[in-house]
Amino acid sequence: MVPLSWYIILSAVIFSIGVFGFLARRNLIIMFISIELMLNSVNISLAAFSHYLQVMRGQILVFFVITVAAAEAAIGLAILIAYYKNNPTIKVDEINLLKG
Amino acid sequence: MTTPQLFFAYFAVSMTVLSLLVVTRRNPVHSVFLMLLLFIHIAALYLFLNAEFLAAIQIIIYAGAILVLFLFVMMLLNLKQEETVKKYQSQWPISAVIAIVFAIFLSMIVGKITVMPPLGEYSIEAIKAEGTMMTIGKVLYTQYLLPFEIASLVLLVALIGAVVLAKKSVE
Numbered sequence: 202m203v204p205l206s207w208y209i210i211l212s213a214v215i216f217s218i219g220v221f222g223f224l225a226r227r228n229l230i231i232m233f234i235s236i237e238l239m240l241n242s243v244n245i246s247l248a249a250f251s252h253y254l255q256v257m258r259g260q261i262l263v264f265f266v267i268t269v270a271a272a273e274a275a276i277g278l279a280i281l282i283a284y285y286k287n288n289p290t291i292k293v294d295e296i297n298l299l300k301g
Numbered sequence: 302m303t304t305p306q307l308f309f310a311y312f313a314v315s316m317t318v319l320s321l322l323v324v325t326r327r328n329p330v331h332s333v334f335l336m337l338l339l340f341i342h343i344a345a346l347y348l349f350l351n352a353e354f355l356a357a358i359q360i361i362i363y364a365g366a367i368l369v370l371f372l373f374v375m376m377l378l379n380l381k382q383e384e385t386v387k388k389y390q391s392q393w394p395i396s397a398v399i400a401i402v403f404a405i406f407l408s409m410i411v412g413k414i415t416v417m418p419p420l421g422e423y424s425i426e427a428i429k430a431e432g433t434m435m436t437i438g439k440v441l442y443t444q445y446l447l448p449f450e451i452a453s454l455v456l457l458v459a460l461i462g463a464v465v466l467a468k469k470s471v472e
Contacts, residue, residue, distance in 0.1 A: 203309045206411045208350075211313045213407035215320050217400040222324030222371050225389050230329045230375060234336055237367065238320055241343055244355075251368035252350040256421035257440040260352050261448075264441070268452040272459030274367050278374045279466035285378055294390055 208249035215242035229291040233277055239271045305451050316342050327388050329380065340364045351425060353433045381418065 215238060222293065244263045244300030252280070253257025302310070319339040339362045347356040389400045390396075430435050440448055 202303070203305050203349075207309060207313070207412075207432075209315065209411045210408045213411070214317055216403050216407070217404035218317070218320045218324055219397050220403055221400035223450065225393035226324065227346060227386075227388060227390050228329060230371065231324065231332055234332055234371065235324055236327070237363075238339075241340070241363075241371065245343060245346060248347055248350045248352050248355055252352065254418060254421055256426045257423050257436060260355055260437060261441055261445050262356050263352075264358070265452055267358060271342075271362060271367055272310070272455050274370055275459045275463045278333070278370060279463040282374060282377060283466045289379065291378060291380075291455060292386070 205253045206268055207251060209246055211244035212242045212249070212264045215245070229281055229296070230294055232293065233274065233281075236277075237270060237274065240266055277297075305349075312342055312346050312349075316346075325388075330372070332376070333368055337364055337368055340368070349431075352429065354437050394431055 219235045219239035219242060222238065222294070224233050225237070226232055242265055247259040247263050249259075251257065251263075280293065284296065290294070290296065316339060320341065323332050323335045323339060326335065327333055340359060343365075344359040347353075347359060348454040423436060431439075
């Protein structure tokens with residue numbers, strides 16, 4: 202039997218890697234991928250809790266998280282394309298149109 | 302270590318390595334393909350947790366839809382000049398410190414959990430008697446009907462928003 206804490210620690214490690222990728226990379230697409238990484242790590246912990254506490258709530262929550270992740274990816278990439286048409290760059294430190 | 306623990310150790314190590322590779326590759330296409338491998342591992346982990354439905358939608362939605370979306374967008378952008386410049390922002394050491402502190406902090410919390418709530422009614426035998434899909438469907442369409450409808454609304458907004466944002470302006 203695998204202890205529950207192993208899943209939670211795995212989830213924490215992957216989440217932290219996602220945080221690092223989001224904060225450190227310059228490429229906007231990799232930043233989106235890092236967000237997906239973080240959402241997935243949360244999903245792992247939700248599914249683990251759902252299994253170990255013998256409730257269905259965790260799995261249902263994973264379902265909704267995946268829905269929101271799909272919507273977020275679609276909208277984010279659409280904004281990226283709309284921006285790229287005017288300013289052909291995807292480096293976040295060069296995207297500064299809103300800078301005062 | 303017992304066999305399940307060995308399996309879990311393999312998944313934990315490979316998932317950590319894969320996610321590190323995903324955030325450090327220079328070429329985003331490589332990142333996406335490593336992400337695909339990672340998602341397959343996560344789906345296997347869901348099977349390990351008796352969540353067959355989640356394993357299926359992990360493959361179908363994440364690997365089948367979201368990653369393909371990423372690949373399509375990369376095809377529309379010209380990424381050639383991106384590959385020559387430096388890949389990290391100037392503040393990357395601070396980001397690394399934040400991430401490591403965060404991981405240690407979260408892992409320390411886990412040891413402090415001592416009180417667990419009482420076990421629910423969905424034991425493995427109960428799920429087995431009814432079938433996974435039946436169990437999830439019953440909960441989803443009764444107890445979580447309103448969130449389910451809101452989720453469909455979220456998807457509709459995303460659909461319309463993506464079309465409106467990405468289309469050519471007409472004037």
